[in-house]
Amino acid sequence: MSIDKDTVRKVAKLARIAEPEERLEPLAKELSGIMGWIEQLNEVDVEGVEAMASTVDVQLPMREDVLQDGPTGGHQPENVVANAPKTEDHFFVVPKVVE
Numbered sequence: 172m173s174i175d176k177d178t179v180r181k182v183a184k185l186a187r188i189a190e191p192e193e194r195l196e197p198l199a200k201e202l203s204g205i206m207g208w209i210e211q212l213n214e215v216d217v218e219g220v221e222a223m224a225s226t227v228d229v230q231l232p233m234r235e236d237v238l239q240d241g242p243t244g245g246h247q248p249e250n251v252v253a254n255a256p257k258t259e260d261h262f263f264v265v266p267k268v269v270e
Contacts, residue, residue, distance in 0.1 A: 172206040
């Protein structure tokens with residue numbers, strides 16, 4: 172896959188990354204090289220290979236999943252919202268962000 176200068180410019184704009192014009196061509200070549208390596212990985216036959224979560228075959232110890240109310244103990248919703256600028260019935264009140 173070949174990435175051109177216009178694609179790099181568009182991706183940089185979407186990512187809100189300011190790149191000078193003279194850096195676009197070298198970045199396009201570098202990204203094209205990376206995409207080439209990714210395409211090579213697609214050619215590898217992985218039929219019958221199990222997915223791995225780690226490269227080391229170690230079983231990590233599991234702890235029991237226990238519900239905790241925090242360091243103060245007990246169900247104290249007023250402590251949770253104590254530092255909030257605005258609350259209502261133990262809920263955080265935030266400004267509306269969607270019309």
